[in-house]
Amino acid sequence: MAARNPFRPTFGVSPTVLAGRDSLLQSFRLGLAEGPGSPFRALLISGSRGMGKTVLLNEFEDATASQGWITLRAYPDASMVDALINSAIPTALQQLDGPQSKRMLSSVSIPGIATVTAIADPYKKDPTPTLIYRLRELGSMLQKRGSGILITLDELQSAQVDQLHVLATAVQDLLRDDFDIALVAAGLPEGIDRLLQHEGTTFIRRAERILLSPVEHADSVHMFIDTTAEGGKQMSMEAAELAATISNGYPYSMQLTGSLAWAQSNLNNTELIAAREVEAVRTEVIRRMGMQVHEPSLHQVPDGELTILYAIAQLSQDGEMVSTGDIANLMNVKPNALSMQRKQLLRRGLIQVPKYGYLNFTLPYMREHLLSNAHHRPIT
Known part of the structure; x- marks a missing residue:
């Protein structure tokens, strides 16, 4: 059976080996350990298409999960706040409580009449819960466990200003009262800049800005060698150097180049990916970059x-x-x-x-x- 290709040229899918983002992950982990006053608990990640924004969000989610935090994913549409209030947060509360406490049972016995059972749902105590109320409810429960809430929002440029304002206000409110909560949003530079011009996005505007840059050449070389090894093959240093040069430190192009070179090695029936396999796919890398990155960017x-x-x-x-x-x-x-x-x-x-x-x-x-x-x- 052929070894499975370990490279993942798919937008938003975490690579087998992450390259060049260690310092950002470490800063984020330190921000979690610092406490509610850390500036790294409100982050705004921007970068061009395929620069690895969604992947970095995934890594941040994994970092918080390892510390017992709960992640709430917000989606940039008209129902973003409603989905958090009525779906995501209640689900998190139920998971924390355990299956036995989803509903509370109270019984009243009346002589000569069958027992009447009333079922109360603890998450409907407020007929019109607000996002702040829901987040405080969840935050208080997590506080007892020594953990907190991470809210991630991808494709920030597509968010509606009024929805973003409600979300930012709620997060800011909890931060003021020393709740463990963090907000990380990511999006395209142009859309983010346009969105942040609105008055309702003041808190987001103050977030720590991270502009993703290309991966350093040395980190890229190591990624090619390590990822290939994870898949059960080898890549020569010459091939890794060439792959790093062709992909220009651009995360999506790195995964694309590695994936195509792996496929070429299968066609050549070799377990060693040499420079000839990498050179053979150069034209296809450029063609696919045009179809999958440039065309959408020029739309x-x-x-x-x-x-x-x-x-x-x-x-x-x-x-x-x-x-x-x-x-x-x-x-x-x-x-x-x-x-x-x-x-x-x-x-x-x-x-x-x-x-x-x-x-x-x-x-x-x-x-x-x-x-x-x-x-x-x-x-x-």
Whole structure:
């Protein structure tokens, strides 16, 4: 039976071996140990698509679970608060109480008449419970056990302001009274920045910001070697170095490159993944990055911003940065005419400013995707 591929190029799925995030996990664990006053109990994680935001949320959930904390996942829709009040928190309370205490039984015996039994539900004592009430109820129970509550919220940019305001107010209320509670939210940079402009998101705005950056090359190399070993094969150092170079420290691309190299080794009927297996999948890595990362990232980007992206792609040589002056010349406009679109592209996380007056792509292989036959749009 063939060994199972240990690489997981699926969005939101934790990798077999996590690379380059140890310091963030350690800071979070320290924040839990510090107590309610720790700034690391309110975190806002941002990063481009595939940078590992959801995976980091999963790791934070595991870290709190190991300390006996309960995780409540909030979902960014119109019923977010209602789902917490009437579903997630009552379920957590029942699990803590145990199956025998889900309902309380009280009996009244009347002579000559059959016993009348009344069943009371302790979680319906308040006909219109608020989120603060529910969280205090759960927090008080966990306080006796020396643990707390972690609330995670993924895709923050999709949350509704009024729902986010209620959630943030409740968390802040419990923090003021020294309850053990933490809130970690994650989302795309552009959507987060837009959302945090609203007055109702003040508390979230004060959260500790974590902008996920690419994984260091050395950490990436170790990840390839260790993950391959977990699956029962070996990867040569030369192959791991090449895989790290191809994937550019981008977490999704790392898993994708490893997965395809593993598949190529199966086709080659070898237990050792050498550089030839990695090199053989380079083109497929770039193609899949285009389909699974770049296309969704470019969805709904206006033509004015797309034109700048195509200009950068045409002017860039092997991924090098491009001056805004050269971009303006190619587009036949003055440099200051690019300011609004440039600002929006930065918010979307599609470009970066490596140094003053220059721009470059944030996502690896965006240039190749834009210049491919199916997407090439010459600048005139």
